[in-house]
Each structure stands twice: as C-alpha cells, then as structure tokens.
Amino acid sequence: MSCAAAEKEIIEIDGLGHRYGAGTDYEVKALEDVDLRIVRGEFLVVIGPNGSGKSTLARHANGLLLPTEGRVLVDGMDTRDPNRLWDIRRTVGMVFQNPDNQIVATVVEEDIAFGPENLGVPTEEIRRRVDEAMALVDMGEFSRHAPHLLSGGQKQRVAIAGALAMRPRCLVLDEATAMLDPRGRQEVLRTVRRLNREEGLTVIHITHFMEEALEADRVVVMDRGRIVMDAPPGEVFGRAAELEDIGLAVPQVIEVRRHLSDRGLSVPSSVLTVEELVEHLCQSRR
Amino acid sequence: MSIETVDLTHVYMAGTPNALTAVDRVSLRMGDGEAVGIMGPTGSGKSTLVQHFNGLLRPTSGRVLVDGEDLWRADETHRRGRKADLRSIRRKVGLIFQFPEHQLFEETVYEDIAFGPRNLGLGEAETRERVADALSAVGLAGDAVEDISRRSPFSLSGGQMRRVAIAGVLAMQPGTLVLDEPTAGLDPRGRRGLLEALIRLRRERNLTLIVVSHNMEDLASLTERVLVLDRGRVVEEGPTRQVFSRLDVLRELGLDAPPVVSLMQGLAARGAEVRTDLLDPAEAAAEIERWMRSKGGDPDRVHA
Numbered sequence: 001m002s003c004a005a006a007e008k009e010i011i012e013i014d015g016l017g018h019r020y021g022a023g024t025d026y027e028v029k030a031l032e033d034v035d036l037r038i039v040r041g042e043f044l045v046v047i048g049p050n051g052s053g054k055s056t057l058a059r060h061a062n063g064l065l066l067p068t069e070g071r072v073l074v075d076g077m078d079t080r081d082p083n084r085l086w087d088i089r090r091t092v093g094m095v096f097q098n099p100d101n102q103i104v105a106t107v108v109e110e111d112i113a114f115g116p117e118n119l120g121v122p123t124e125e126i127r128r129r130v131d132e133a134m135a136l137v138d139m140g141e142f143s144r145h146a147p148h149l150l151s152g153g154q155k156q157r158v159a160i161a162g163a164l165a166m167r168p169r170c171l172v173l174d175e176a177t178a179m180l181d182p183r184g185r186q187e188v189l190r191t192v193r194r195l196n197r198e199e200g201l202t203v204i205h206i207t208h209f210m211e212e213a214l215e216a217d218r219v220v221v222m223d224r225g226r227i228v229m230d231a232p233p234g235e236v237f238g239r240a241a242e243l244e245d246i247g248l249a250v251p252q253v254i255e256v257r258r259h260l261s262d263r264g265l266s267v268p269s270s271v272l273t274v275e276e277l278v279e280h281l282c283q284s285r286r
Numbered sequence: 287m288s289i290e291t292v293d294l295t296h297v298y299m300a301g302t303p304n305a306l307t308a309v310d311r312v313s314l315r316m317g318d319g320e321a322v323g324i325m326g327p328t329g330s331g332k333s334t335l336v337q338h339f340n341g342l343l344r345p346t347s348g349r350v351l352v353d354g355e356d357l358w359r360a361d362e363t364h365r366r367g368r369k370a371d372l373r374s375i376r377r378k379v380g381l382i383f384q385f386p387e388h389q390l391f392e393e394t395v396y397e398d399i400a401f402g403p404r405n406l407g408l409g410e411a412e413t414r415e416r417v418a419d420a421l422s423a424v425g426l427a428g429d430a431v432e433d434i435s436r437r438s439p440f441s442l443s444g445g446q447m448r449r450v451a452i453a454g455v456l457a458m459q460p461g462t463l464v465l466d467e468p469t470a471g472l473d474p475r476g477r478r479g480l481l482e483a484l485i486r487l488r489r490e491r492n493l494t495l496i497v498v499s500h501n502m503e504d505l506a507s508l509t510e511r512v513l514v515l516d517r518g519r520v521v522e523e524g525p526t527r528q529v530f531s532r533l534d535v536l537r538e539l540g541l542d543a544p545p546v547v548s549l550m551q552g553l554a555a556r557g558a559e560v561r562t563d564l565l566d567p568a569e570a571a572a573e574i575e576r577w578m579r580s581k582g583g584d585p586d587r588v589h590a
Contacts, residue, residue, distance in 0.1 A: 048473075049473040049474075049475060049476075050443050050444040050445065050472070050473045050476060051443055051444070097471075151328050151329065152328060153328075175471070178470065178471045179470065179471070181327060181328045181500045181540070182500055182540065182541060182542045183327060183328070183540035183541075184328065208471065208472070208473050208474075210474070211545070247473055247474060247475030247476075248473065248474050248475070249474035249478075251545065252503075252544060252545040252546050252549075252567055253545050253549065255567035256546065256549060256567045256570050256571050256574070259567055259568050259570070259571030259572075260571045260574060260575065262571075263571060263572070263575045265574070265575055265578060274545050274548045274549050274552055275552070277549060277552075278549060278552035278553055278556060281553060281558075281574065281578070282553070282556045282558070284578070285558075285577075285578055
C-alpha cells in the first residue's frame with residue numbers, strides 16, 4: 001500500500017453487499033452498495049433502525065462476515081484473504097451487546113489474558129498487556145475479581161480490555177451499551193472516548209441511543225441496508241424530518257431546538273447539548 | 287386490582303457469609319388501574335422486588351398481598367391449597383421480563399400466543415378469540431392480523447417480536463402487567479409503537495401497569511407515579527414529574543433525568559424564572575419562549 005490515502009484510512013469499504021442465505025428462498029439483502037472510508041483516529045457512530053444492516057456492516061470490519069459483493073480492506077488487507085484473517089482480527093477488535101456472553105474466565109485478569117494467550121504471546125508480555133489494558137479501562141483494582149459479580153458497565157469495560165489486550169488499532173462496539181443502565185453507558189462511553197482521544201484508537205460505535213451520536217466526529221445513518229446519511233452530528237440531526245421518516249428520532253435537546261424555532265426563536269444548528277443550549281439561551285436573553 | 291407489600295424483605299443466600307439483602311423492608315401499595323414506575327441503579331433490588339408481585343420469589347420476611355390476598359399465608363391449613371392459589375395469581379399478574387422476545391419459540395405468532403390459553407385448558411374457539419384480542423391489544427391487529435399471526439415470530443422486527451411476547455402474556459388476561467425494561471434495545475420507532483400500545487392498553491382495559499426502567503423518558507410517558515429504589519430501600523416516591531425534578535438525588539444514585547429536565551434546571555440555575563418540572567420538549571419550548579419574551583428579555587436577539 002503505497003498511496004497516501006490508504007495510509008490514512010484504516011478501513012475502506014467499496015460497493016459492499018451482503019445477502020444472508022444467498023441462493024435460498026430465505027435470501028435477505030442486508031447490505032447494498034455500501035461505500036465507507038474510516039480514517040485512523042476517527043470516532044464514528046452508526047445509527048439506524050432495527051434491521052437496517054448496522055450489525056451486519058460492523059461484522060464486515062473484522063472479517064466475521066465476508067462480502068457477497070464488493071470488498072472490505074482493513075489496513076490494506078482484503079477480508080476475503082484467508083491468510084490475513086488473523087492479522088485483520090488483531091487490527092480490529094469487537095465488543096458485543098450482551099456483556100454476559102463475552103466472558104470466558106472466572107477471574108477478570110484471566111479473561112483479559114485469553115486473547116493474547118491464544119495468539120501465543122510470551123507470558124511476561126501478556127502480563128504487561130493485561131495490566132496496561134486494565135489500566136486503560138480503569139479496572140485495575142478489579143483484576144482478581146470474578147467477572148460475573150461485576151456491574152454491566154464494568155463487564156463491558158472488561159470486554160473492552162480483552163479486545164485492547166490484542167493491541168487493535170480499531171475498536172468496533174456493536175450496540176455494546178444497549179443492555180446497560182445510564183451509569184454503565186456513561187462508563188463505557190467515557191472509556192472509549194478517552195481511548196480515542198489519548199491513544200488515537202479508531203472507534204466505530206453502533207447504537208440506538210441518539211444522544212450517543214452527539215459526540216462523534218461523524219455519524220453514518222443506515223436504512224434498509226444502505227447508507228443514507230454520512231455527516232457530522234450537527235448536520236445529521238439538522239435533518240430531523242428525514243430521520244423520523246426512517247423511524248429514528250432526534251435527541252431531546254434538538255427536539256426542543258426545533259420547537260423553539262417553530263415559535264420564532266431560532267437556535268444555531270451547532271447547539272447540540274444541554275449545556276450549549278443553556279449557554280446560548282442565557283446569552284441571547286441578556 | 288391492587289398489589290401491596292408490607293415490610294417485604296428478601297435476602298439471597300440467607301444464613302451464609304454471602305447473604306445479600308436485595309429488598310429491605312419495603313412497604314408499598316399500587317392501586318386499581320394505576321401506572322407506577324420503579325427506578326433505581328443496577329443492583330438496587332428492582333427486579334427482585336417485582337418478582338414477588340406474582341409469587342415467583344418468596345419473601346424472607348414480610349408480606350405480599352394481591353387484591354388483599356396474602357400470597358404466603360403461614361398457617362398450615364392453607365398450605366395444601368397454596369399451589370393452586372399461586373397459579374391463579376400468576377394469571378392475574380403478568381410479568382414480562384427483559385428481552386421477552388428471547389422466549390418466543392413457536393413456529394408461528396399464533397401458536398406462540400395460543401400457548402398460554404391452551405395451557406389454561408381453553409378450547410380452540412376461545413383460544414382463537416384470545417389470540418386475536420391480545421394481538422389487537424398490542425397494536426398488531428387490523429387487516430394484518432391474519433397475516434401476522436401466521437408468520438414466524440422470528441421474521442418480525444425487534445419491536446414487533448417484543449409486542450408478540452407481550453401479547454402472549456396478555457392472552458392470559460391479567461389485571462396487572464409488570465414490565466421490566468420494556469423498550470431496551472428497540473429503535474425509536476419500535477419504542478414509540480410499544481409505548482403507544484401500552485398507553486392505549488391501560489386506558490381501554492383499566493390494567494394496572496408497573497414499569498421497571500432506567501429510561502426516564504419511558505417512565506415520563508407511561509407513569510404518573512414513581513418509586514426510586516437504592517440498595518433495596520424505597521428512597522424517593524411521588525408523582526413522576528416531581529421526582530424527576532429532583533436532579534440532585536437522581537444524579538447521586540447514578541440515574542439521569544431526561545435532557546429536558548436538565549435543560550430547565552440548567553436555565554433555572556442561571557437565574558431564569560422557568561418551571562423545572564416539565565418533561566416534554568414541546569412544553570419546555572413553550573416555557574422557554576414565555577421566559578425569553580418576558581420583561582427584561584430581548585427576543586429579537588435570539589435569532590441566529
């Protein structure tokens with residue numbers, strides 16, 4: 001890979017299509033004509049209604065699923081090349097929805113060590129990676145705890161640490177916050193945001209919570225297997241009517257903003273959060 | 287119908303060094319046709335508490351009364367009859383766990399919903415009526431009823447699957463519906479559809495609704511009263527609006543009020559004279575407009 005673009009981009013998706021049960025009566029087209037480029041260090045959020053193809057797309061990012069049309073390159077490696085599959089999975093780590101389905105060991109640090117052990121990493125190196133991964137997700141003090149006794153948010157942070165111990169360059173969260181309480185969601189989001197900012201980790205976060213898209217660099221909206229919007233959050237949520245058409249909603253602050261503009265009090269589209277709206281309104285009234 | 291607990295306590299692994307008091311001397315009463323929310327951080331005892339409402343769990347101490355009937359009368363004379371009692375209680379109080387669609391198993395929607403009524407020993411004609419009725423109760427009826435009832439539940443959207451699972455409980459014709467995190471994992475449309483179905487259900491059938499949720503927006507639209515649990519105790523109780531406006535208490539418990547509440551309180555904290563007990567974005571905008579245009583304000587400057 002010598003061209004400059006390929007070095008900037010960690011994942012390149014071109015004309016990706018995916019059919020489940022191809023050639024059978026149950027054939028379902030889950031993805032169609034998807035083009036997407038994800039730049040190193042980006043924080044990308046993917047939203048879309050149930051069945052829009054979000055998870056199918058995520059599973060193409062590390063070769064869990066292979067394209068039935070088009071191609072996916074991870075760090076320049078084609079996911080269809082069986083010789084590169086392990087390199088690809090090491091490059092892109094995945095965290096799934098149910099924290100209970102991802103735990104394999106009875107002690108937190110052993111759970112995190114599972115991946116690197118399977119890679120045949122030497123023992124001292126595993127120790128180093130496990131300690132580092134636990135510190136990165138702020139779970140160091142729980143290293144000897146039993147994972148099943150942790151809260152949902154803590155379990156997901158252990159799952160993230162397990163992925164980090166493989167030293168990936170990109171982390172995919174496939175609705176990893178869906179089953180958590182508000183505090184657990186905050187813990188997980190704060191953790192990945194910090195990893196993104198401080199460690200330069202590329203993050204692809206798939207979610208149903210529109211609020212979680214507000215802090216993304218870029219939001220991709222999917223509907224019926226296609227990408228229908230691909231823009232910064234301010235722009236995406238400015239297109240509320242289109243989002244509602246496909247069964248999505250806008251965050252409450254943006255809904256308030258819309259009602260205000262219906263009342264002749266328009267608020268700039270750059271205002272996305274509670275704090276920003278409070279600030280803007282107080283400034284305007286002065 | 288009514289559900290009442292008196293000094294209800296539940297200790298897991300009682301008598302061992304790992305004993306854990308999940309519910310601690312809770313006394314509450316939920317009346318006929320009421321809609322009550324139960325919230326609290328993970329591990330606060332919400333799910334343990336509601337599993338007592340239909341006798342799935344037996345209290346370590348204290349009492350549970352459904353329509354005035356004590357589920358766990360201690361005297362020997364009732365012991366033989368107790369099993370039958372609990373079965374009828376479970377019919378009266380329908381409990382819907384998190385992700386109930388994971389429990390769908392039949393080949394068609396019809397068969398799945400018919401499972402309960404058939405177990406009650408109802409004939410095919412009555413079963414058919416119950417299935418149609420339950421489907422219409424969750425908003426899956428209309429012209430599509432024949433169609434959807436013949437489909438595989440697994441071919442439906444997430445929101446539809448969840449409604450089918452709820453229909454399966456409604457086919458038992460309970461007087462109380464207890465839902466644990468009913469909208470978790472649904473997309474906004476699925477969520478709205480389910481909330482509307484529940485609101486209509488309650489209005490039309492006078493069901494008592496008990497909703498356990500972390501989602502303040504769901505509780506705001508479904509319930510008029512909420513209880514806040516922390517470490518097994520009821521720490522706050524009152525009208526939903528009023529409890530949600532206690533941002534300090536909620537935050538301390540790791541809960542978060544809907545953004546609209548944070549917004550109004552944020553404005554109030556900056557000296558704005560606005561109501562802080564609003565839950566709806568449209569109401570909030572109206573209130574903000576009133577404040578912006580009130581004396582001392584200069585609404586023309588709001589324009590971007």
